[in-house]
Every structure is written in C-alpha cells, then in structure tokens.
Amino acid sequence: MYKYDSYDQAMVDARVDEFRDQARRRLDGSLTEDEFKPLRLMNGLYLQLHAYMLRVAIPYGTLNSVQMTALANIADKYDRGYGHFTTRQNLQYNWIKLEDAADILADLAKVEMHAIQTSGNCIRNISSDHFAGAAHDELVDPRPYAELLRQWSSFHPEFTYLPRKFKIAVIAAEKDRAAMRLHDIGIQIVEKDGEIGAAFYVGGGMGRTPMIAPLIRDFVPLDQLITYAEACLRVYNRYGRRDNKYKARIKILVHELGKEEYKRQVEEEFAHMLEQGVEPPREELERIKPFFADPAFEDGAKSVDRSDPDFALWVDRNTHRHKHDSYVSAVISLKPVGGIPGDATGDQMRLMADLAKQYSFDELRIMHTQNVVLPHVKIADLHALWTALDAAGLGAPNMDSIEDMIACPGLDYCALANARSIPLAQRISERFDASGKTGKLGELKLKISGCINACGHHHAGHIGILGVDRKGVENYQLSLGGSEAEDVSLAKITGPGFTEDGVIEAVETVTDVYLAKREGEERFLDTYRRIGMAPFKEALYD
C-alpha cells in the first residue's frame, strides 16, 4: 500500500489547519453560508437532509487495518456508530456536526486519509478494480497508475474549477470490475507489442444523460500517461459548458463535438504539451510501484472442506480467483437480508480491520458495489474467516446476486433524492431470500437510484430502478438490460412507473419471465439481450 511521504502529509495537515480556520470563521459569523459552502464542499462536507454529511476519500478503494479502525472510531466518536460505503469506493458519515468536522479531518490525517476533492467541480477520488493486485486475470496491478493520477490530480491548480465534477477509473484487466466506461475518463492498462501502455475512454457517465465512453486512443505510452490525461482535461476545461450544469459534464462535450473532433483537439493539445515536458519523471512511477509489491505469498491448501453447505455456498459465491493458487479474494457482503446496502457499524468495521490484519496481509478494498474485499486470503484460512464474519452478520453469500443490490441513500438521507431507495432494497432482498429464488437467478445485478443523478447506477443495472417524484408521491421507473462490466450497455425503461409495492411485484415478474425463457446457462442479461424487451413488457403491462 502507498505510504505518504513528507509532502503528502504536509499537504493534508495544512488543509486540516486551513479548514479549521474556515469552520471557525463560519461559526463566528465571519463567513456567510454562501461564502463557506464552496470551502466545506472542497473538504467533502455536505449539508444533507438530517445533518452535515462527510465523504471520506479511499483512494482506489484500498485501505489498511489502521485506516479502517480509524473510520470505525470516527463513526463511534462523532457520528451515530456507523458509516456508509459508496459506489465510488468512499465512505460517508451521515450525522456530522460542523463544530466537529475539523477534528475529524485531523483524525483522518493521522492515518493518511482525508476528504479532499470528494466534492466540487474537480477531479474526484480515482477509482479502480477492487481485486487489483490480486486478480488472476489482470495484466498488471493498476494501482501504481491510479496513485500517480491521484498525486497529479490532487490540488491541481488548473483543474480546481472545472465545468463540473470529474471522475476517473483505472483498470488493468479485460474484465471490467470498476464501471470504467461509465466514467469521465476510463483508463485501461493494456499491452501492445510487448509494451505496457494505456487505452483512454473519454466521455462516459451516468446521471440524467447516461453515456458510454468511446475509445479515444488505444495506446498511450506509460511515460506519456499524465500528459495525455492532462490534454483530455484541458480540452474539456476550455470548451466544456459552464452555462448549464446539466450539460457541463465532459460526456456532453464529447457527444456534441463528436468523438473524432474531440480526439483531434486532444491530440493537438497533447502534441503541444509533450514539448512542454509536463510528464512526471519516470522515477516517480518507479518510486510508487514498490508500495504495491506482492506480499509474501506461501504455498498451501488449494481447496476447502465443503462438508458445511453454508460455508461451501459462501465460498462459491463470495470468493474470487487469485493470481496465487493458494489464495482467493474474499468478498465481505454489506448486504445482509433486509439490511441497508453499504452500511457498516463501527464494530463491524473494526472486525473487518482485525480480520484483514489476521488473514489478508493487512489490506482491505472497498467495492463500488458497496461491499468490502479482503484481497489476499489463504484458502486454508477461509473457514475461520467465514466463521468470524458470519457471527458478526457479515457472512451473507450473495455477491452478484439479486440480493447484492446497489442502492443510493435516497430520500432517507439525501437532499437531492425524490424517492427512497433503501426500503426497496430491503424488501426485495427479504422477498427473494424468503422465496429461495436468489440462487436460481444466478448473476443478476439490480441497482436502485432515488433520483436522476443515478448514484445508485440504475442505468447500468441488469434491472434498474429509478425513484421519481410524482406529484409529491414516490414512484418508480423500471429499466432492463444495463451493464457496467466489459459488456457495457445502458438499461431501457420498460414503460410507465410503479408504486413502491408495484415495483417490487414488477421485479418479481421480470425475473419470472427470465426463468421461463432462459436457455442453458444464460444470465438474466443474456436472456434479455436475446429476447428483447417485448416479453417483459407484455408480462408487466398486459
């Protein structure tokens, strides 16, 4: 894992001091809310429905046990004993007091964490593959490149006031586990003629105008990675719309210019910038790489005792193949039946931290699907790990199933939401668990957003649900056929919306259609793509 150097620490400490002074001036009346709001947002502090909300950055979703324990302690000391893991691999606290905010940032800084650039029209936390450095199918570990991008984008003076927020994801496998093409810039580390480089996809995103990022360049040499990213940003910063926030994301610029014209402008800027020499020295990347070196893996058992069916089910569903054959990556589900997706108590966070230290070389990852990963677990340790997780309510065997839903905080917490998301997730998971249908359905990604901003990724759900406000009453639109993986696609709306009870029935109906029409080993998404929308619409509305 990356360790702060003296520059990193000094920057973060200085920001804490600066914010402490800003908060003090807000509290004593020297600053108005209009003056203070952009300052607090630059430090991840929002005002939500019930209180201030603090969003903490977890760079590319990687953290260690000390950091996870610190997050737990903050939840207990300053919040109400829990935190919410988000779809951008971050953590949010829902009940923060302004008068405590600077102290929280100071506690974070002590463990090399912060909330900088988790809001505002800047480059946000870089996200990545949650199995990075562990997956059997990756070309290289993408995190050194994500870390280089983090350093480049932190406090970058030119990109502090972009037309709109800007999200970057980096992966290094053909299998996309980071919704890479639904980011403003998606970078895939690739190999060409024996050389490692980067493919750039630019102009993706969800929100009210979902778009899949087109490929802008299939290979950028690694010693030009930052320069190319900067050229992409520069064209956007110069020509992205600032007159209408709903048309200000880079996806709109790329769409309106057209991919070829956007690319032409980027290449022109890139050529100019290469002459200026803005690329960090190669030595910096070489300095970063050892922080992500493999831990000392040991040979051991290659399989588990499957005599306990509950354990065997969890192994089948919640572990992922590792690059070392004596290890797996273990997914800790934060989706217990009837629970709140992504929420974890302070005690659960401390337990996950302890288990990471004991079983996973002190490393944890946050998934964009709002779960937690222990990336390097010996197969021989799996039963002991599962036993500890299950006892703490963290052993749900449901990864990538209909019970493993993404759900945004929705109207229960979020000031932007139009409808509640979490109660739907709770009722759907209870219903499918009770009926025993979850296992029959196999991989089925259901994603729920409480408003058009799509924090719950409903556009990318095999089944998506969008909450809307219909004359002051919650209403839900159903959509089908989305994917955020390497087979990326955008879901299509089925038709008129439903009440809360109605949309839950509708989910049941579309899964029934799938089970009736499925051929062979088809997933829900495969069947939908083969038979189209018509049979589902017929079952829903006729």
Add this chain to the structure above:
Amino acid sequence: MKVLTGNDLKTGDVIWWTGSSWSRHVDDAADAGETADEVLATEEAARRVNVPYVIEATREADGSVRPAHIKDRVRALGPTVRPDLTLKPKDPEALDWII
C-alpha cells in the same frame, strides 16, 4: 400554513421556527404567514439557522404539524430505515406518518 425550516449551524440538526425561536420538533412550528421571508433573513443573519426555507404544511386536528411534502416529513422525523435514529424511536407507528 407556511412553516420555516432549516438546519442548525453548529450541529446540522433539522429545526423549525416556533414564532420566537427554533425547535427540533415539527409540532412546535408556527405559521409564519406573511412574515416568512423577513424572519428567514433575520434568523439567517444572526446565525440561528442555516439554509432556511419556507414550506407548506397543515395543522392537524390534534395540533400536530404535517409538512406537505414527503421530503420535509422525512426531515421532520428521521430516516425511515433507521427508526432507532428518528425523533420517535419508541413509536412503531411514527413512520406511517411519513408515508
């Protein structure tokens, strides 16, 4: 009735204008009537409330106050998915009031 609401500057708590001060309980809310904008400006300037705004609400027969929009009813009580964190954690029927 017109009700004034906002968040406490220090704590972020949801608060309601009572006619003379601010309360965490929506049932204490007063009808601000034509004075709403004036009160908002004064109270915000005095830092007794943050990001205040006016909502429509009704006073029920039992004297309680019910905001017209579900969003403000969620604000008034707390998250429907965490009854233990609402202002009425021991009232199992409280959440029905929101929906």
